[in-house]
Amino acid sequence: MKHFFSSAFWFVILLLAFTSCRSSQPNSSDSEEIVKLTFLHINDVYEIGGVSGGKYGNLARVAQLKKELLEENPNTYLVLSGDFLNPSVLGTLKIDGKRISGAQMVDVMNAAKVDFVTFGNHEFDLKEDEVLERINESDFEWIASNTFYYANEKIQPFTRDGNKLPIYLTIEPQNSAGESIKVGILGITTKYNQPEFVRYTDEYETAKNVQQEIESKTDFTVALTHLLESEDEKLAGIVPELKLLMGGHDHENMKFTYGQTIMAKADANARTAYIHRLTYNKKTKGLQIDSELKSIDNSIGYEPVTKVAIEKWDNIADSAFEAQGFDPNREIYKLKEALEAREALIRTTQTNAGTLIVDAMADVFPEAELAVLGSGSVRLDDQLSGVVTEYDILRMLPFGGKIYQFNTSGEVLIQFLDAGIKNKGSGGYLQYQEKLKFDAQKGWLLNGKTIEKEKQYTLVTNDYNLTGKENNMEFMNAETNPEIKNVISSDDIESPQSDIRKAVIVYLEKL
Incomplete structure (x- = not known):
């Protein structure tokens, strides 16, 4: 009897342990409902190479970081929240009598495989034809929710290769099981700089209207914003459905939570970048956002293609400066x-x-x-x-x-x-x-x-x-x-x- 009790006792213990182990593992049906995506977020970048004597920054490092994040999660997107075409010392130079005006930025950003940008106020320091040229030279997508082109007494979207810039984008990241979600992305720009060829709609009303338009088509929405921090806070109050504001305009890193909205900005010139890891549960509709501020320094290597593009422009600059x-x-x-x-x-x-x-x-x-x-x-x-x-x-x-x-x-x-x-x-x-x-x-x-x-x-x-x-x-x-x-x-x-x-x-x- 004593022997039977002992055997039964250990059988129960093993059964409980086995059950416990099974319950601690993610349920296969639950894991299929989870979709993850990552945004690598920079803002206000005027220097293609490093700053502080090369100690920080450099878009070749940012490109390398994107490659590493893609290995972690193929649903990784590199975004730049405005201000990159101007100002920079390289942008002031001339080739064959024509000012570069941000061409070096677009070329290097193409090499770095930037995915999405929105306008910053300094994009409109350039002349009308220069802005149009830079947009057409870009391989990345511009999102312009409240920023429009004014020509021939008509307000219309800017275009890239004849196609209208979107007022929002929808991306569809998916997991290894083939389950996908739809994420809306807005692009909101401050009215700080308005030359004759640019028109803006109200930042807040536009964001509210676009969000209402796409709400039924998406699982959640984020935004690239080029606003003052106080304006980001106001935007989050008016459109609380926006889950993440990847900001710019302020040049120092910050991260705040306004209600249910997270807002973050990295340091200018890619001294730092924010890595936003988003986890969405299709079943519960729960969204988790983990944001990491990453120093862009010599702990990160240089992505070769982007490095070559930067060196090309550095050589052009040296020749032009010598001519001056x-x-x-x-x-x-x-x-x-x-x-x-x-x-x-x-x-x-x-x-x-x-x-x-x-x-x-x-x-x-x-x-x-x-x-x-x-x-x-x-x-x-x-x-x-x-x-x-x-x-x-x-x-x-x-x-x-x-x-x-x-x-x-x-x-x-x-x-x-x-x-x-x-x-x-x-x-x-x-x-x-x-x-x-x-x-x-x-x-x-x-x-x-x-x-x-x-x-x-x-x-x-x-x-x-x-x-x-x-x-x-x-x-x-x-x-x-x-x-x-x-x-x-x-x-x-x-x-x-x-x-x-x-x-x-x-x-x-x-x-």
């Missing part, structure tokens, strides 16, 4: 401390990079009382350290452009400086020499003295600040404002007055 009188590899100065040119800082506070540039501007116009720079001219979005080369200066100030001296009243000067404060956080924020201070009681002080409204001042600024096109600075149009007088510069291409980059190089050599 620049030697990209020439070392000009060894920094004692890093120059701070990250956009998040130079557009919100005075930095040593801004001070260096305005001092260089003043150096070529020694009679001027003050030099002022629009921080939007500085596009390095990085820190410079160690030995500075001419290419570093070209990257920092890709637009180049003339430096102008002019006279104006203290009243206009105060208005100019106040507008710079209003523009905090954008390219219209001003950098100026250390001789200028703001006192809460006395107002603006130049060399310790209050700026007088009736007095005339001799100033130096960059070319864009005299167009009246900057936010809150319409009055700074040198052609229409009679208070802006005696505007001078130099047409001699050898003169540092003719190119702000040459002015900085000359100034550093003097130091």
